[in-house]
Amino acid sequence: MMPFPVSVCGFSLRDTSLRVFIFNPAALRSIQEVRRSLPIFPYRDDLLAAIHEHQVLVIEGETGSGKTTQIPQYLLEDGYTKGGMKIGCTQPRRVAAMSVAARVAEEMSVKLGNEVGYSIRFEDCTSERTVLKYMTDGMLLREFLTEPDLASYSVVIIDEAHERTLHTDILFGLIKDIARFRPDLKVLVASATLDTERFSCFFDDAPVFRIPGRRFPVDIFYTKAPEADYLDACVVSVLQIHVTQPPGDILVFLTGQEEIEACCEMLQERCRRLGSKIAELLVLPIYANLPSDMQAKIFTPTPPGARKVVVATNIAETSLTIDGIIYVIDPGFCKQKSYNARTGMESLIVTPCSRASANQRAGRAGRVAAGKCFRLYTAWAFKHEMEETTIPEIQRTNLGNVVLLLKSLGINDLIHFDFMDPPPHETLVLALEQLYALGALNHLGELTKLGRRMAELPVDPMLSKMVLASEQYKCSEEVLTIAAMLSVNNSIFYRPKDKVVGGYSTQWCYENFIQFRSMRRARDVRDQLEGLMDRIEVEMVSCDGDNIPIRKAVTAGYFYHTARLSKGGYKTVKHQQTVYVHPNSSLFEEQPRWLIYHELVFTTKEFMRQVLLGFVWIFPLKKRAAAFWTI
Secondary structure, three states: OOOOOHHHHOOOOOOOOOOOOOOOHHHHHHHHHHHHHOOOHHHHHHHHHHHHHOOEEEEEEOOOOOHHHHHHHHHHHOOOOHHHOEEEEEEOOHHHHHHHHHHHHHHOOOOEOOOEEEEEOOEEEOOOOOOEEEEEHHHHHHHHHHOOOOOOEEEEEEOOHHHOOHHHHHHHHHHHHHHHHOOOOEEEEEEOOOOHHHHHHHOOOOOEEEEOOOOOOEEEEEOOOOOOOHHHHHHHHHHHHHHHOOOOEEEEEOOOHHHHHHHHHHHHHHHHHHHHHOOOEEEEEEOOOOOHHHHHHHHOOOOOOOEEEEEEOOHHHHOOOOOOEEEEEEOOEEEEEEEEOOOOEEEEEEEEOOHHHHHHHHHHHHOOOOEEEEEOOOHHHHHHOOOOOOOOHHHOOOOHHHHHHHHHOOOOOOOOOOOOOOOOHHHHHHHHHHHHHOOOEOOOOOEOHHHHHHHOOOOOHHHHHHHHHHHHOOOHHHHHHHHHHHOOOOOOEOOOOOOOOOOOOHHHHHHOOEOHHHHHHHHHHHHHHHHHHHHOOOOOOOOOOOHHHHHHHHHHHHOOOEEEEEOOEEEEOOOOOEEEEOOOOOOOOOOOOEEEEEEEEEOOOEEEEEEEEEOHHHHHHHHHHHHHHOO
16 A cells, blocks of 8 residues: 555545545646656556456555555556446455545546545445445445446455455455356455465466565564563653664554553653653554544654654554654554354454564564564564464454355355355354344245345344344334444443433534544444435334333344343353443443343453343243244
């Protein structure tokens, strides 16, 4: 992916109202000069010749080589969009899909949403004129529902393939299949310098086209002994580099928002205490829930005489390129999703990163000049304690949504589906069992009419069942709002407040510690879901404040997530696992006999997140649920 300084691009990350500005000729000339200076530019003609010759091509290129922004433009210039055909480019992250589309629209001097657009879940910034379409891998997967052969696409680019997200792995199997009966479809699998031989092998020994990046030598330093507190070690290392090393910005990798905020606070406090004894140090965080204007600051040039330190999650490994980085500090950890099929619990666990990830992180230091990477772990730990590569997401996540989607595409033999790395058998069986219990599959494992309607909604199967059940209980207006709020990743409250939103007021959100950006996204999600409800002919009605129908609708979707109070605390009905109400919950002191929860998360304990009081209304379903649970 290209660097995109804000002063040139005129947009900010995760801003849902991206706009491309009109630039003067000098600015446009400078953009074209940047395009010509990219490592990919000298290989343009060779690359187009290879694409013309081969149906499937694996492209290996360093992050920052320009492959994400330039290859679709080269293909457009070479005539691959003639006759109204489209070029699709997938990204694992919505941030990348939005920002890259904005950059390409700017380079082509077109308005974003016309010839160049993006499509992410619950947001479509495309039109009938769109020929270059950037999208998340999940959105291309959903396009198979309406266009199983992707007939409107001449080229499909699966970018950042080395990240091996759940949706990317499913796309591999589907696109490999349709490529066999669509010889005119070009398939490009773009990856950083990881796993390219495996991709080539999977796609029937497809050729690999290598694009050298701007690589400068990187000196790697290890600690002599393991660090007891890697967060404090990061802070000390940043200050040591700032005081002792030549000019150059610093990139620190941490696992999540809490760690990043703590690190930034510690750095700013220590810099305040040192005062004028040291040069200015700009501390800039970057993580998903950060407001857009603060995210954009990481791309601004560092003022003369100062040094910038960017404290980031692993999004800065491959999806973003930040110019000016000379020093990288790598504690060797990342947050990884883990799914336990036996208990049905998903956890985000801090775990050692892989050697491949560690090498990617080190490479960030060698983009503009010779750099240094300080690894806060021993050389022995790197060689003996870290996995070679990250375990693919498909082997450590809930497969309910994927199984429903594949069933709706007519793929019934999931055991023999062409996975690059097959998921655990237990996880696949649990997904089928849940879908049967929800009524999405019949006893033969075939998709039901309800299941087909559920597949139309791009949400978890339990959530889609809840939304569809709301029609029966005459409370679809209220349940749709609940579904929208559950779909914005628990980033609504700074702390819980017992108040009702009114008038979409930014000021009200600020005064009540509520993220306005998340509320606006929830409103957009609700509007999208309402449109989909209309498409599948679900009547929108309100229960006028009566919460019993709402509880019934929630239970229809989430009866699997039932917990009962016992002597030792709450136990899940399905697996008899001990779980806890979070202390921040309004029901923490109440201790009701029955609860339904949205999800289980493991932090210090197994906490139920978003709980709903249950009592009388659950008993009619209990017997039915128990019958399903004996499968």
